[in-house]
Amino acid sequence: KAGVTQTPRYLIKTRGQQVTLSCSPISGHRSVSWYQQTPGQGLQFLFEYFSETQRNKGNFPGRFSGRQFSNSRSEMNVSTLELGDSALYLCASSLILAGSTDTQYFGPGTRLTVL
């Protein structure tokens, strides 16, 4: 079974631009979560989608948004990029519910650099 895939793997943008990252979950997985990882803040939860609905949201500004399609693929968008948005963005998928008995499987991440 193919793992979680994320595209692109690397991205360079300039301040003020916007960016869209894509995540394809493991086949059959219905939940997709997004995380941001930086050296200073570590791994932080952004949001989670299940059946095309956002169920949970972390403490990030409204510039960070996402969506999920009917095939469970998900995209996240960051508008008006700031230097501090440079990070590794990770997507994780799980069957239904994660956090305990339902394991989250992570993709390789998208490395975003904002200049």
Place this chain on the structure above:
Amino acid sequence: LAKTTQPISMDSYEGQEVNITCSHNNIATNDYITWYQQFPSQGPRFIIQGYKTKVTNEVASLFIPADRKSSTLSLPRVSLSDTAVYYCLVGSNAGNMLTFGGGTRLMVKP
């Protein structure tokens, strides 16, 4: 979600057994304990999950005492490729908001 405390870093040598302990004093009745491994510039990889007593798989063992206020990840006979950051997480079925702490940076030396 219960807060976890782990050592910031640990050193070991190839072939040794490594035990990483995680403290989670405020663990709730419905919470499970999950450990992830992460290599640089890669996503975290699930290692093991448990609720109480002992769980073992092909990669590691997880020991959880009766009060569940701590847990110990045991890696048998580590190799250089086990050098990574190990995260302990505690959570319930309430949602998918994994809260990662700082993790433990394990360095395996030859």
